[in-house]
Structure formats: C-alpha cells, structure tokens
Amino acid sequence: MSTKGFASDNWIARFPGLSVGLEPAVRDRLLREGRIAHVPAGTMLFGPGQPPTHLLLLLEGTVRVQQTSESGRDIVLYRVEAGQSCVLTTACLLAYEDYLAEGIAETDLITVAIPRPVFDELLATSPGFRTFVFTAYSRRITDLFRVIDEVAFQRIDIRLAQRLIDLSRGSGAVHATHQDLASELGTAREVVSRQLQEFQRRGWIAQSRGNIALLDSTALEALAAERS
Amino acid sequence: MSTKGFASDNWIARFPGLSVGLEPAVRDRLLREGRIAHVPAGTMLFGPGQPPTHLLLLLEGTVRVQQTSESGRDIVLYRVEAGQSCVLTTACLLAYEDYLAEGIAETDLITVAIPRPVFDELLATSPGFRTFVFTAYSRRITDLFRVIDEVAFQRIDIRLAQRLIDLSRGSGAVHATHQDLASELGTAREVVSRQLQEFQRRGWIAQSRGNIALLDSTALEALAAERS
C-alpha cells in the first residue's frame, strides 16, 4: 500500500500488458510523461460533463464504472482493478458522442495519467502498446457482453449470489446496503431484500444494517454456478 | 446497387470516416491491399469458432451482430450498416478471450477486407486511420451501453415499438416472425405475441404470418418515445 514503491522508474512492472514486449524507448517515454496522481475514494473520474483527457492506468485501487438510466436507476458495468487501464475513456476522447457511463473511485487510487498526445504517439510507434490497448478494449467489451447476457437471461437470485461472492473477495462479508446491491445488478431494492431474506432463511447469510456476512459461501457458489 | 461502382479506385469515398483527413499514401495502401468480396446473405462472418482475420469494411448490405445465451435465447446487439466497419472483431484478433457474439450477413454484402498486417501498419502510420478505428469503436460501445440500458430498464412494449419502427425503415411493414422479434429484444416469443396483439387491438398494426404492417406509425413512435 505504500506509495514509495511507485517511484517513476518501476511502475510499468505492475502492468502485465506493458512489461512484456514493450520497446525500451516507449518504456522510457511512459515513465517520463506519465504523471502519477493520488485520487481520493468517491471521486468521479469521468462521466457526463467530465470528459477525460488522459488514458488512466491504475496502480492501486478500484474504479467502478456504472450507468445511470433516465429513471434514476443504475447498474454497474464493470470494475477496473490495479494493473488495468480505463481504455474505454480513450474512445470517448475521439468519440462523436457522449458516454452515458461514469467512473467512480471506489477506493483511494494511485493512477498514472498518459496525456492524449503521448497516448497517440505511443499508438503510432509501439506495436506492444497497441496490443496493450486493444487487449484492454477486448476485455472491457467482453465484460459488456457478459453484463448484457446476465441482465437479459439470468435469474436474479443467481446474479445476486455471484455478486455477493465477488464483493466479499473471500473476506466472508460484504459491506453494502440493499440499495447498493440493487444498483450493482440494475434491479430494485425490494427485490434484493426479498432474495436476501430467502438466503438468510436458508442459513447462507446473516444480515445486519449495511452489512452481510456470508455463512455458507459454498452454497452461494453452488447457486451462482447454476445456469438458467 | 451495382457492383461496377466499386472499382478499386473509389470505394473509400463511401466511408465518411476515411474520406476526410486520410493521408494519400494510406489511401493508396488501402485501395491496393483491401480485397473486395461478395458475401451471400446468411453467412456467418465471425463467431465462436470463426475467428476473424481481417478488418471488415461494409460497402453494401447489413451485418447483424447478436449474442446467444447458454439457454439458447439470443439478443441483437447492433447492426453494421454500409459505410461502417466491424471494428469489434479487430479486438477479437488481439484478445485473450473468445467472443460470445456472432456476426451474420443479413443481406448480400459487398465488403472490403483489410488484412491484419495492413491494419496494424495503418494504425501505426496514419492518425486519420486511428481516428477512424477509435471512432468506430466508440460508436459500438455506445451501442452496447444503450442495449444494457434498454434491457435493464425499458418496458418491453416501448422496446418492441422502437424495433418495429427501426426494422420497417419507413416501408410500413416488417418481415419477421414473432420469434425473430423476440430474438431482437432478448425476450420470449409469447411476450412478443401478446404485445403485438395489443398493438393490433389498438389498430396500430395488422398481422399476417411472418409479416407485420404498420398502420399507425405515429402512434408507435409516440409509444417508442416514452421514457420509463
């Protein structure tokens, strides 16, 4: 968690996609021009009215990318983890249209910002960088495909079980209100409440205000593994 | 509709994103290396087990990109029209993961295939080509965001009315079975049947086997314009 480790000469090693096959000159350019910044949790990194001007690389923390519908409900599209990049925002830079999605720092972040001109020049000069960018794109698009599949075709109890497991990250607990979970899945709070009651009835979880303890992760995983 | 018009010296003019700001050398390279092909309707251009090896540009026709869930139901993600490109397939080329989506020629097509090495070199040498590619990406991602919003938050009658209008393209009729429309929207045939009956009861449409006549497009558009 120390920031000392991110002196400007070694952060590239944190990115699997950049540390392999990247030309030395490109590597130097990134280290020279990439600006390391600390961002507090809760910051909106991009969104309607906040056009991004950089390619963001994440050294530490998590960014939640979500979409808010006109009716005020929202759904989480994907998360950007440390070692990944917010590539979809780069498309925004060049886009003819505004994005509907917004990116929010879920934790305190340490980021590297690559200015647009540098991004553009690296794309031009470095096959390794191009591969990095397109691979990252591909991952995000796959994420979006998965979201569409889940929203359109998956039962809500299965999706909720999956999300509880994901959010717990093995800690055995999830800090989130029912409304938070509803926003994760793009559904209504009452639906989450009912499903959680059912999970509780089966002894899989225990609830307290704003907190859910996973008592039987195995059962939840079994449900999450079901296919419609 | 004649293919004579696509002699290898002028097709670029058909692509708004390519005809403006493209370097002459790049233009020549595209014309020299891009291979024009005719593809019959119904052909699967890419999909599971059909990794694409080219960037596809569409001179004529329409490509439907859809996703099939494990349960066998599918949903249309977007369509590629003449003058656009199948850029998402390029991410597939570089991806670590397979795509779940498949692209199907909805009509007879005339395409230009850009081989991977040429695509890569153009990305490197041409800012104009880069802009073209990223703009196309951006458009598709925006499409996916819209699909997610619709599936998660829009009423089915509104979505059906929108789709009927889109598919009719002003012709006043839609050639599609109820099952086809269900696949468009990612829902069940019975749901479409019931909604169409309601539209018919209101005098907005007339149905015959595999065919729907739009009698009152204005009313359908009014419904389609509603927001949840």
Place this chain on the structure above:
DNA sequence: TCGGCTAAGGTGACAATGTCACTGACCGAC
C-alpha cells in the same frame, strides 16, 4: 439522556414479464 431525524430495511398488493405446456392454423413438399 431523550427525542427526533434520516437512512435502511420490511411488507403486501398488484403489474409486468417470463416460462411451460399445449393447441390450432398455415404452408410447402410430396
């Protein structure tokens, strides 16, 4: 410490959508 404010969560009725099983209607091949 008390009271009240606010966010979180619970509940029941109902509407909308999805699932299932089955039926009949239409259409082309023979």
Place this chain on the structure above:
DNA sequence: GTCGGTCAGTGACATTGTCACCTTAGCCGA
C-alpha cells in the same frame, strides 16, 4: 389432397418490478 413442420394463440403459473406505506436502527443535537 395429406403430411410434417413452422408459426402463432392461449391459459396457468412463476418470477421480477412497482408502489405505497410501515418499522427499525443509528446518529446527533438539545
């Protein structure tokens, strides 16, 4: 013609979403 398959209609039911309203837990100032 009739046969077989696709297309569409239907009712019962399950699941999910919506709405209105309520209770409860925690916080915070008086």
